[in-house]
Amino acid sequence: MRTFVILFIFCLIRVGDPQLPDSVILLQNKNGVCNGIETPEEKWLQDRDVFQVFSQTVEQDFYESDRNCVVSLVGKVGYQWEIRVNKFDVEGTTSPDGVPIQCNDFVKIYDSLRCDNAKLLKGINFKTGLCGTLKESEIGQLIFTTCANKLTIQFKTDVHQTFRRGFAFELKQYPWSNPTGGPDCDPDLNGIVAGVWRDGTFNEFQNTWNEQPIIPGYVSSGTETDYDKEIDGIQCYECTSCPVEPFDPKKDGTAKGNNCYVCSKVWDDEYYKAMRKCYTRTNYLSVIESIREIDEPFLGCQKTVDDFGRSVNYCFCDSDLCNKSGRMMISYVVTSLTLCISVLYTLIL
Structure with missing residues (x-):
């Protein structure tokens, strides 16, 4: 029992x-x-x-x-x-x-x-x-x-x-x-x-x-993780101090970055030397947040004043090697001129 x-x-x-x-x-x-x-x-x-x-x-x-x-x-x-x-x-x-x-x-x-x-x-x-x-x-x-x-x-x-x-x-x-x-x-x-x-x-x-409890990515000594790169991203010119205009990538020994989210060209009006860069999405948004007087992402060019009172031009574009020359400024300038002409025309009428 x-x-x-x-x-x-x-x-x-x-x-x-x-x-x-x-x-x-x-x-x-x-x-x-x-x-x-x-x-x-x-x-x-x-x-x-x-x-x-x-x-x-x-x-x-x-x-x-x-x-x-x-x-x-x-x-x-x-x-x-x-x-x-x-x-x-x-x-x-x-x-x-x-x-x-x-x-x-x-x-x-x-x-x-x-x-x-x-x-x-x-x-x-x-x-x-x-x-x-x-x-x-x-x-x-x-x-x-x-x-x-x-x-x-x-x-x-x-x-x-x-x-x-x-x-x-x-x-x-x-x-x-x-x-x-x-x-x-x-x-x-x-x-x-x-x-x-x-x-x-x-x-x-x-x-x-x-x-995410931590940012993932295996990083060996001396290497960079690719967790923020883009699938089929664009290619951008990269240099730290190269001419704004005229710019010749071959003569200036400019590198190229791959799998970028946007390309940039930044220069100070006083020195007229440009920095061209390949930006990941995260870094691009971080830069936008850090720029005075600019509070949202944009494509094209905008000018702002830094902490030292210098005028700095920021240009961003999203096609292959688009940060080569003044073409980045053209659309911005044309748009501004068109707007001015429209306003003048309205006032005249």
Whole structure:
């Protein structure tokens, strides 16, 4: 009788608090609760090579709405991950070929330990993420591969409950072999060394600055992180003291900056030497905030007075090598002249 009571109590405990196998990873637990962007759940997966990842528990037919769940996984050093999609039913609009167009809910898989500015895995669009419904014939056919032993999965759902069944992934880690080829997993591009951040670009940021506990980006000694560069950004001339006019980039030995947000040309009326520069988006907005008498971003040229009473000209433009010459001033001058002529004409009439 005593043995029966002990077994009965043990069964009650197991039913009341079911334990998941170590090989199972959930994005939403049985109550629909999960860790978010600022404090993602972190799991160190060192004791086995194959794991199962589910959007929610098997007791829940559908995933919860209004969630932003993030889990980060760290495998064995010198290994990489293969992610095989075995089930996928996430709300969103896709093309006839199954390519996401607009994802109301989405899944994003990052090639790093956080999702702030990390590279998404090859084949996942940073604007949409993954959504849609996997056909029966496609089960197990969709595969993603990391460049190192770390990955982060983000599962974000909007406020509308749409009764979708979520997803199931099979994760497998194996010694690094660079199966994707090309530059994506090239060790020279900070892809495979343990602890190295897989930087994205400014356009790929997934979160606003106030959602990020730290500014991401792996910076080696003597190098500059590219987290604020632009995808398909423009090219700008760069020099610290070169002629305003005439300006000859070849004679003046001018460098060129790539992946810029805007180009600039700044000069002091007294010295008439210009500084030309390639600006990232963040640095450009910071400069605008620091200029006296100017309180919002602009393209073209404006003149202001600095703290020493000197007149300083600021010009900004957004096309390739547009900070070369006086063409930056032309539109500004023409606009001003046109306005003056219009005013005079009105007064005369």
